[in-house]
Amino acid sequence: MSPFTEHASLKAHNSFGIEAQARYLAVMRDAAELPAILGDARVRELPLLVIGGGSNLLLTRDFPGLVLLVQNRGIELQGEEDGACRVRVAAGENWHGLVMHALEQGWYGLENLSLIPGTVGAAPIQNIGAYGIELQSCFDSLEAWDIDSGRMVTLDREACAFGYRDSLFKRAGRDRYIIVSVTFRLSREPRVHLGYTELKAELAARGVAQPTPRDISDAVIALRTRKLPDPAVLGNAGSFFKNPVVDEEKLEALQVFYPKLVSYPQGNGLHKLAAGWMIDQAGWKGRALGAAAVYEKQALVLVNRGGATGADIAALARAIQADIRTRYAVELEPEPVWV
Template identity: 50%
Template sequence: MNTLSPFQHQVSLKTSNSFGIDAVADQFFRLESPQQLAELQQSLKLLPEAIPRLFLGGGSNLILSDRLAALVIQVALTGKQILEQGEETTIVSGAAGENWHEFVQWTLAQGLGGLENLSLIPGTVGASPIQNIGAYGRELKDFFHQLTAFDFELGEFRTFTKAECQFAYRDSIFKREFKDRFLITEVQFALPRLWKPELSYGDVAQQLQQRGIHKPKPQDVSDVICAIRQSKLPDPAIIGNAGSFFKNPVVSPALREQILRSHPNCVSYPLDDGNFKLAAGWLIEQCGWKGKRLERVGVYEKQALVLVNLGGATGKDVRALAAQIQADVAENFSVNLEVEPVFV
């Protein structure tokens, strides 16, 4: 290896992934400035041609293998600003390495509503469009304006519009065709000047009512959602986890009716296309997995949708537990659960 190589070797990623898996990266690079990308692309010639790339943000949506025979590029770009104030929206931007929740709180501190329902979601600004993160009736795409990404194939920056990102439920083009090709450096959001709260989830409206808040402001909604999430989800700093581990499955009206006949209390939500979204956590709990342990991994005792690291868990341990849960749900409900985090 060339002694001028900018890469670190055999770097532990234990503190760089929220599940706390003690993975080791063969090659590692910390990206702190967009200007480093041109240099980085040239330096890639120092590595074996076939070595894969892995872009790492907060590591909250990844389940890592014990050893990564890859170049891990940790995105540590920082900065946030108001770009434009129009009649209907205010355009704000966040660098890809900014902590997502801190960015949301910054927008609220500027008097800008819109992202409050996405409070306390772990991860970074740059990772948020990849997953099209969502919670409590909102998705990132609802307020997305555009993003900038570096193309490692062409060696240049490119701007992506909302349509070009091909957003879907917990999905985007960056999880598919453009995975590991484009590194997102900045994301812009269009936040409404005329704000309306999204309170369709009963827990949120109930909590506001209990607090005596009848005309909530964006910060009020954020505070309530933070309280709800903290009551249900473990803090990764205390117990390793990747948040919600399975997507809420979408089923046909016929399958929903079939499930309701044997489980009248099945939790479901109607969709615009006539299908229904089921609560994955409810399905898992009905199969007896809530609070269950499987050696070094388990299902969180307060929320069946969350898998946790009980100490020394490996990626193989997590995959095995997820597979058993998927098999049980399929057998009992004829529903296939899809994993949210990416196994690497």
């Protein structure tokens, strides 16, 4: 039986709910299937797009090649030493499912990243982060199919070159690797990360003075549920823009005109500017261009109110970028991957 579906709809495979077609679609349930799928004469010469949960993708057109859905499963404890454990997780596992499983097993470190949509295999692509923690803090290594060499490779943290919503896979390694598993180094001792003001406030409001990892996860889930639209109800890809990073001089220059500008010191002379605040101040919250709109409760989130195309979302994003450039002389970089 052919592993490919031809002219397949991708609507169910992107959280914006955008209608676009793949010339060919295949599902990978086991990494061992990769050589046969990729080597098939029908797709060998065509471009490849890997999709996990499709929650960080903007599909601006039909895809003229092979879309590979990564759906392999499995979570395996590999060993324990010095109060830490190594856990190998198949790329197709659901991210939040892993966070919940880890809590049940007493493997700590992922709690702040509760409820982020998508798969484990996509988490290294933008070094997912939330509530003061990034994937890289628990990352050990990953296994990936290297399309250039046609073999499996193991990449450690250094090789992945993680940055703020950034990694090798968004730069020099873009379109080169299919991640098939990620190995985490997690703590057996409950340690909590409370660096984020909003998280501390939520725990205080819940009357939790000595939070456990479970309390952190519960608080993060409550905060996210209040703040972010559910893609099943209103198509979106979470934060649409990264927070721009500027130096001290630029920050001070902006503060002359915008004394209330929200910024976060990075400790190295650099400051992250709250992109959501700037977009909100520029009057974009709730505004729409056709069916593409800025979410009413959070200006950093673009939504599909129904029937928006990728081009509609892209046009709205570009209009916001141009306005922010004019007002603040700052460049907003989109977070989702545009295809």
